[in-house]
Amino acid sequence: MSTANQDLEAFRAEARAWLEENFPKSLAGRASEYMAMEGGKELTGEARTWVERLAERGWGTPTWPSEYGGGGLSASQAAVLQEEMRSAGAFNPIPLRAGMGVTMVGPTILEYGTEEQKQKHLPPIARGEVRWCLGYSEPNAGSDLASLSTRAEDAGDHWVINGQKVWTSGADISDWCGALVRTDPKAGKRDGISFLMFTMHQEGVETRPIRLISGASPFCETFFNNARADKTDLLGPLNDGWTVGKRLLQHERASQTGAMDTGGRPAPLQELAKRYVGTDESGQLADSDLRSRLATHLMESKAHSLTLSRVAAEARGNPNVSAAASILKNTATNVAQTRAELTLEVMGHQGLAWEGDGFTEEEVNAVQSWLFGKAMSIYGGSFEIQYNIIAKNILGLPETTQKG
Amino acid sequence: MAVLNEEQTMLKDQAEAWVKEVAPVRAFRTLRDSGSDKGWDPAVWSAMVEMGWTGIVVPEAQGGSDLGYLTFGVLLEQTGRELTASPLLASALIGASALRLGGSDAQQRDWLPGVVDGSTVLTLAVDESNRHAPTRTAMKAEKAGDGFKLTGTKTLVPEGGEATAFVVPARTSGKPGDEDGITLFLVRGDSAGIERQRLATFDARGYANVSFDGVEVGKDAVLGEVDGGFGLLDAVLDRARAGLAAEMLGTASAAFDMTLDYLQTRKQFGAVIGSFQALGHRAAALYSQKELTRSCVEAALEALDKDADDAAQLCSLAKGKAGDFLFNMSNELIQIHGGIGMTDEFDAGFYLKRARAVESLYGNRAFHRDRYATLLGF
Numbered sequence: 123m124s125t126a127n128q129d130l131e132a133f134r135a136e137a138r139a140w141l142e143e144n145f146p147k148s149l150a151g152r153a154s155e156y157m158a159m160e161g162g163k164e165l166t167g168e169a170r171t172w173v174e175r176l177a178e179r180g181w182g183t184p185t186w187p188s189e190y191g192g193g194g195l196s197a198s199q200a201a202v203l204q205e206e207m208r209s210a211g212a213f214n215p216i217p218l219r220a221g222m223g224v225t226m227v228g229p230t231i232l233e234y235g236t237e238e239q240k241q242k243h244l245p246p247i248a249r250g251e252v253r254w255c256l257g258y259s260e261p262n263a264g265s266d267l268a269s270l271s272t273r274a275e276d277a278g279d280h281w282v283i284n285g286q287k288v289w290t291s292g293a294d295i296s297d298w299c300g301a302l303v304r305t306d307p308k309a310g311k312r313d314g315i316s317f318l319m320f321t322m323h324q325e326g327v328e329t330r331p332i333r334l335i336s337g338a339s340p341f342c343e344t345f346f347n348n349a350r351a352d353k354t355d356l357l358g359p360l361n362d363g364w365t366v367g368k369r370l371l372q373h374e375r376a377s378q379t380g381a382m383d384t385g386g387r388p389a390p391l392q393e394l395a396k397r398y399v400g401t402d403e404s405g406q407l408a409d410s411d412l413r414s415r416l417a418t419h420l421m422e423s424k425a426h427s428l429t430l431s432r433v434a435a436e437a438r439g440n441p442n443v444s445a446a447a448s449i450l451k452n453t454a455t456n457v458a459q460t461r462a463e464l465t466l467e468v469m470g471h472q473g474l475a476w477e478g479d480g481f482t483e484e485e486v487n488a489v490q491s492w493l494f495g496k497a498m499s500i501y502g503g504s505f506e507i508q509y510n511i512i513a514k515n516i517l518g519l520p521e522t523t524q525k526g
Numbered sequence: 527m528a529v530l531n532e533e534q535t536m537l538k539d540q541a542e543a544w545v546k547e548v549a550p551v552r553a554f555r556t557l558r559d560s561g562s563d564k565g566w567d568p569a570v571w572s573a574m575v576e577m578g579w580t581g582i583v584v585p586e587a588q589g590g591s592d593l594g595y596l597t598f599g600v601l602l603e604q605t606g607r608e609l610t611a612s613p614l615l616a617s618a619l620i621g622a623s624a625l626r627l628g629g630s631d632a633q634q635r636d637w638l639p640g641v642v643d644g645s646t647v648l649t650l651a652v653d654e655s656n657r658h659a660p661t662r663t664a665m666k667a668e669k670a671g672d673g674f675k676l677t678g679t680k681t682l683v684p685e686g687g688e689a690t691a692f693v694v695p696a697r698t699s700g701k702p703g704d705e706d707g708i709t710l711f712l713v714r715g716d717s718a719g720i721e722r723q724r725l726a727t728f729d730a731r732g733y734a735n736v737s738f739d740g741v742e743v744g745k746d747a748v749l750g751e752v753d754g755g756f757g758l759l760d761a762v763l764d765r766a767r768a769g770l771a772a773e774m775l776g777t778a779s780a781a782f783d784m785t786l787d788y789l790q791t792r793k794q795f796g797a798v799i800g801s802f803q804a805l806g807h808r809a810a811a812l813y814s815q816k817e818l819t820r821s822c823v824e825a826a827l828e829a830l831d832k833d834a835d836d837a838a839q840l841c842s843l844a845k846g847k848a849g850d851f852l853f854n855m856s857n858e859l860i861q862i863h864g865g866i867g868m869t870d871e872f873d874a875g876f877y878l879k880r881a882r883a884v885e886s887l888y889g890n891r892a893f894h895r896d897r898y899a900t901l902l903g904f
């Protein structure tokens with residue numbers, strides 16, 4: 123065994139022992155209760171203790187530097203920690219409790235923030251105490267984000283913000299917002315934008331939840347009417363928020379490729395299919411057409427996960443992101459959306475579940491994920507925008523309509 | 527690209543340069559136009575032997591280098607790019623694997639050195655109808671004295687026209703459809719009762735239907751166990767599938783590169799055609815398929831090297847995914863080149879024809895989808 127491997131195994135033992143001592147056994151396997159999109163249940167009792175201990179150790183944000191509340195772990199150590207957590211039935215609710223804080227805003231502050239900004243913003247995110255939302259999209263600025271018009275004016279010791287954002291996930295329950303705003307209306311489309319951070323708990327900010335096809339209201343229209351941001355809360359250079367904001371979206375994509383683990387693995391789809399559809403005397407799924415499409419999907423899914431591992435292996439000790447990484451958001455989307463469609467098809471009449479006694483919780487959940495999953499090809503750069511990016515940046519085809 | 531070690535990287539670079547110079551598509555065209563029914567150029571084959579390519583999965587004791595399947599895949603990807611014709615896959619990978627996995631010490635000693643020095647050309651003669659269905663093996667192997675007598679016909683045998691020996695699954699008991707009762711035999715090509723019907727396929731290689739009319743073999747011709755050969759056959763086939771998938775990845779990737787080049791240079795309506803989003807998105811989709819396929823192919827080859835539990839699954843995945851990518855890519859290659867794509871003078875047709883030929887070898891996509899489902903228990 124190489125020394126690197128020995129060190130990793132020593133870390134594995136350390137992580138296992140720590141989990142053994144600190145993770146409350148009563149919570150084992152109950153990730154879904156605490157890991158819902160909206161952040162899950164209010165924390166009480168043992169769950170609260172668990173999150174406090176996790177935060178204390180910095181393992182809610184394992185790869186962040188320890189001086190900002192992180193665990194200071196290497197990527198391979200973090201992977202080991204994740205494996206150990208999974209086998210202990212443990213889970214890490216901090217990323218979801220922090221909204222966009224852990225996956226997107228935090229890494230961007232680490233990269234572009236001043237020392238003061240890091241000290242101020244990162245530790246509360248790492249403890250899962252402050253929830254962040256992201257104000258990018260506007261009614262007239264979706265895929266073409268650079269056409270945004272919410273503006274911020276310099277008022278001496280602070281900025282004054284006016285305008286409207288839309289589709290702001292978690293805005294109604296968030297504490298802080300990172301927003302792209304226009305600070306130089308005379309400059310070119312991409313040149314007059316800045317990235318501002320401000321509290322949502324102020325008079326000039328109003329949120330109106332929007333109900334989705336899944337019935338949930340995870341996002342809002344967000345209105346700014348003379349809202350304030352501190353002068354010290356400009357992230358990155360003035361009027362170069364486009365660069366900062368783009369970088370943040372790369373973190374967003376990384377978190378949407380399936381690399382993030384929200385704990386708990388769904389039962390294999392083929393088992394669900396056997397349960398709902400039945401098998402013939404040879405043990406094959408009774409519906410041969412479904413069986414064939416299911417196999418196609420499972421092969422695609424395996425190909426995607428093998429590509430994730432390959433990209434990770436190629437990234438080790440290599441500063442350039444492998445070009446293959448560019449395909450992952452769309453392949454993850456394909457796999458997830460097809461899985462959701464097949465799940466409903468497998469459930470048949472029971473796959474119309476909305477609520478009530480006629481349906482099981484599993485059926486209701488399947489329908490919810492099916493509906494919510496339609497968003498995957500829209501947010502974080504739509505399916506079409508991802509293809510534009512591959513065509514332009516990876517294949518070097520000229521930009522005409524290939525924008526994004 | 528998997529993280530290759532230094533030796534693999536060197537071999538890849540060597541193979542890439544050599545194939546382009548010595549055995550490019552142009553050479554395959556010449557071979558086809560010459561009307562030779564041999565199926566490959568002897569000079570190309572000798573050079574491969576010279577470079578040690580025929581010993582990659584042969585144990586060192588038998589003169590090989592035992593570098594493994596991922597290394598072999600690295601070479602096949604390069605020959606696949608230029609459609610190089612040779613018995614490399616049939617003999618040095620598939621034939622050698624049959625001996626390596628099923629051969630006794632004596633059989634390995636008798637046969638493998640010839641595979642390594644290229645004088646022996648082995649091939650697996652497995653299919654018996656117009657479909658790949660190894661469990662449906664019907665060819666008879668009756669006890670005859672100390673040995674067996676083989677009767678039946680094998681179809682679309684790669685290098686079947688020139689092979690000096692065949693690895694032949696035949697039925698020693700049971701009925702078509704049973705896994706039990708299949709036995710593998712090593713049969714010399716010059717045995718009495720063998721007849722080869724060379725096939726003029728659009729892939730212009732050495733395919734043949736091979737019939738066995740009471741061909742007598744000794745008991746030393748049995749590879750592995752009598753009646754219990756299906757597991758061995760399946761293992762050999764998996765190596766064939768993963769190796770062929772590596773070749774297919776190369777073939778499709780070369781077609782991708784040709785297409786991308788055309789997208790960047792051909793102008794219509796005052797712009798390069800790659801600036802049209804309808805084509806840009808198709809290129810992006812094909813690129814995604816290319817990357818997914820590479821992950822599957824490499825995982826399968828690595829699983830074979832490690833003798834992993836899920837190797838069979840991964841080999842079906844690799845052949846199936848490579849089949850999807852190559853099918854789409856070979857069609858898009860023609861479509862995106864417009865009229866030029868339809869001309870024999872341009873190489874696209876060679877890629878399209880090769881694509882469909884390899885699709886039907888060792889199981890097409892439908893076969894592997896079905897097998898994948900079965901292996902996953904549904």
Ligand SMILES: Cc1cc2nc3c(=O)[nH]c(=O)nc-3n(C[C@H](O)[C@H](O)[C@H](O)COP(=O)(O)OP(=O)(O)OC[C@H]3O[C@@H](n4cnc5c(N)ncnc54)[C@H](O)[C@@H]3O)c2cc1C
Nearest residue numbers: 256257258259264265289290291497500501502504506525
């Ligand atoms: C669940 C969910 C959560 C979200 N959370 C947030 C959030 O927290 N903060 C935030 O700021 N935003 C958020 N968004 C908004 C999201 O980023 C936008 O929806 C996205 O950028 C697309 O913009 P749009 O909805 O205006 O669609 P449009 O940009 O109008 O797109 C409409 C259609 O046109 C296609 N299209 C657009 N341009 C091109 C082109 N150049 N080539 C080809 N096709 C094109 C798109 O792919 C799409 O199919 C969220 C969205 C969803 C669904």
